[in-house]
Amino acid sequence: MIVGLTGGIGSGKSTIARLFEEYGVPIYIADERAKALMQSDTRVIDAIKKLLGESAYIDGNLNREYIADKIFTNSTTRNALNEIVHPAVARDFKQWVLIRDYIYVIKEAAILFENGGYKQTDFNILVTAPRDLRIDRVRKRDNASISQIKQRMDAQWDDVKKMALADVIIENIDFSKTKQEVYKIHQHLLRRFQENW
Numbered sequence: 057m058i059v060g061l062t063g064g065i066g067s068g069k070s071t072i073a074r075l076f077e078e079y080g081v082p083i084y085i086a087d088e089r090a091k092a093l094m095q096s097d098t099r100v101i102d103a104i105k106k107l108l109g110e111s112a113y114i115d116g117n118l119n120r121e122y123i124a125d126k127i128f129t130n131s132t133t134r135n136a137l138n139e140i141v142h143p144a145v146a147r148d149f150k151q152w153v154l155i156r157d158y159i160y161v162i163k164e165a166a167i168l169f170e171n172g173g174y175k176q177t178d179f180n181i182l183v184t185a186p187r188d189l190r191i192d193r194v195r196k197r198d199n200a201s202i203s204q205i206k207q208r209m210d211a212q213w214d215d216v217k218k219m220a221l222a223d224v225i226i227e228n229i230d231f232s233k234t235k236q237e238v239y240k241i242h243q244h245l246l247r248r249f250q251e252n253w
């Protein structure tokens with residue numbers, strides 16, 4: 057059984073994914089796998105160079121700042137990159153999931169509803185937090201400017217639109233409450249999926 061875990065930038069997806077991991081749930085982090093594939097999959101690399109130019113790489117490494125600047129200021133370029141990267145991530149996930157030996161797995165992805173990825177999951181968790189708190193968290197975490205963070209937020213659906221497609225919502229403000237929520241959801245998922253196991 058596949059559980060999607062999504063939320064806007066700075067909502068706390070990765071933090072929450074680690075809480076599930078502590079219970080033994082296998083976790084797939086789409087952001088990380090996407091970047092790995094963008095550096096190792098030759099078909100993906102060629103397509104990215106064609107779209108964004110040779111400057112997308114420096115000595116074979118992703119030029120993240122350059123790519124971010126290109127895709128978060130132009131939705132056409134962003135959609136084109138998404139169409140290169142997201143199918144590769146979906147294929148990679150299919151392989152990954154084959155050898156996981158647990159009642160359910162978590163696919164953590166910033167973009168899950170926007171690209172229809174949620175149609176391949178059995179249950180979807182949405183993480184939310186107030187916009188200003190998310191900006192503050194990302195500023196501290198990445199040393200990013202407010203305008204850079206807002207650009208990424210604008211590239212994502214707003215929470216109201218995502219809420220309609222989520223099975224459960226974690227409002228991640230107070231970390232101790234979040235931990236309790238994660239425990240409850242984990243117990244729920246074990247009960248729900250046990251019979252298919």
Ligand SMILES: CC(C)(COP(=O)(O)OP(=O)(O)OC[C@H]1O[C@@H](n2cnc3c(N)ncnc32)[C@H](O)[C@@H]1O)[C@@H](O)C(=O)NCCC(=O)NCCS
Binds near residue numbers: 090
């Ligand atoms: C532009 C890149 C190189 C920036 O790398 P960087 O290390 O700064 O950020 P990282 O990948 O960790 O993403 C951080 C956050 O940015 C936001 N974000 C990233 N990609 C996207 C996107 N295509 N659309 C909207 N938001 C995005 C998400 O909130 C994400 O969690 C990288 O994000 C990228 O290649 N994105 C395009 C591929 C993609 O969609 N990846 C997301 C996983 S499927």
Ligand SMILES: Nc1ncnc2c1ncn2[C@@H]1O[C@H](COP(=O)(O)OP(=O)(O)OP(=O)(O)O)[C@@H](O)[C@H]1O
Binds near residue numbers: 063064065087166
């Ligand atoms: N409940 C919380 N209380 C305080 N800090 C938190 C809480 N949840 C997350 N954080 C912090 O906020 C920052 C963003 O969290 P995290 O990296 O998990 O978000 P994310 O949704 O995965 O972000 P991105 O979309 O950029 O990948 C991190 O520095 C994390 O430690």
